Amino acid sequence: MSAPSSASALEEAFSDAPLLRQEILKHVSNNPQSLDLLHQISRYIINIKQASIDDRDGPAVKRRKLENNAGSQIEVVSKSTLVAELSSQPTLLRVPDISFSIPQRKKFTLVLTAAALGAFGPNDTVEFGVHVNEVDYVACVPVPEKAARQWNFAIFVKNSHGISDAPTDPLLFTVTDTPPKGGAPGEGTDTRQTITATLNRILPINVTEPSPEVFRSLAANSYRKNEDSYHVKSHLGTKEGFLFFLENAIIWGFKKPLFCFAFDSIESSSYSSITQRTFSLTIKTTAEFGGKEIEFSMIDQVEHPAIDDFLRKNQLKDASMAEARRAKIPSSLIKENTGAKSELQAAENEIAGVDQNDSDDEDDDDYEENSEGSDHTDASDSDDSDAGSNINRRTASRNLAEEELGSELEDVDITDDEESRD
Incomplete structure (x- = not known):
């Protein structure tokens, strides 16, 4: 939808002041060179009015409602000061047809000024945005699992990180590796680079991008095989x-x-x-x-x-x-x-079946030679000691068999004769 004409903008801006509107129209007819200036003034007034309505009554029709953990509805509305900053200050970058996902899933025109970043809808109305001095983290990362290269910009302000109970949403939008539309500044570079360069100029922090020195996925990139994944x-x-x-x-x-x-x-x-x-x-x-x-x-x-x-x-x-x-x-x-x-x-x-603490290596500090593996017998051992040793061996043998065979073990006693044959 194209922007309204100067006459229609004047009509809308001063609809509640008909006498003043008539005076303005009369002035325009006598001074045609002032038409552009009065059109900008009219658009500014329209945005201020819309912001005031949003702040008082809630979002416009179809504006998405957000739900916090407590279940209450959180509404994303344009602030009057944000609208004023976006409408009155020189535009540093304007890129149409940017696909937003959060807080609304829709295409908007991305507008950056020295003081604010906003999403403009039809008729140049400000749908939502953030103040530059409130931004505390921005990430630009590749969109995963896409054959065509795309990038997600995630812009976080205080209380929008998702990990606290605060209701504020971040901004999330996607761009492609193509030059920005609409003859935006920086033509000749791709949209990602143009937006990143402008954000780095106006934000108190730099945009963070993935780096193989920081982290690189070890899984194969099946969508773009010659590129690293992050x-x-x-x-x-x-x-x-x-x-x-x-x-x-x-x-x-x-x-x-x-x-x-x-x-x-x-x-x-x-x-x-x-x-x-x-x-x-x-x-x-x-x-x-x-x-x-x-x-x-x-x-x-x-x-x-x-x-x-x-x-x-x-x-x-x-x-x-x-x-x-x-x-x-x-x-x-x-x-x-x-x-x-x-x-x-x-x-x-x-x-993998590795137990590093249970080692029978003779070089281990805690290695103890088994008495059965010894070639020497203490001559001073008594018959009672031998008998006790036999009992212990029979008990250990049976316990080991029970552990290995469980319920399949037959209830058979090991006799002394059988033990001596062993």
């Missing part, structure tokens, strides 16, 4: 999504809720639900962020070395062996989880 597939409950291990944060997306675990919000990490093929990663937030434990399950075992290296390098405490979790871990795993070894590494050893 995501790890996982589940949050029944939702399938992707974990990105980035500089200063871990992000999970791209379905709501979108999570951003900044390092200062992570109290600890731990592994659980370990099988031969998959495991779960649980991230516990600090008390400031509610002290929640959020579990991401069904992670491929092949990704463990890269994830574990990332967590250790960034000193994100491994709480797999915390007291509260030990009851869930088999005793055989606890024995193998000494030192810096994680629970997952212990499970991998057990699956």
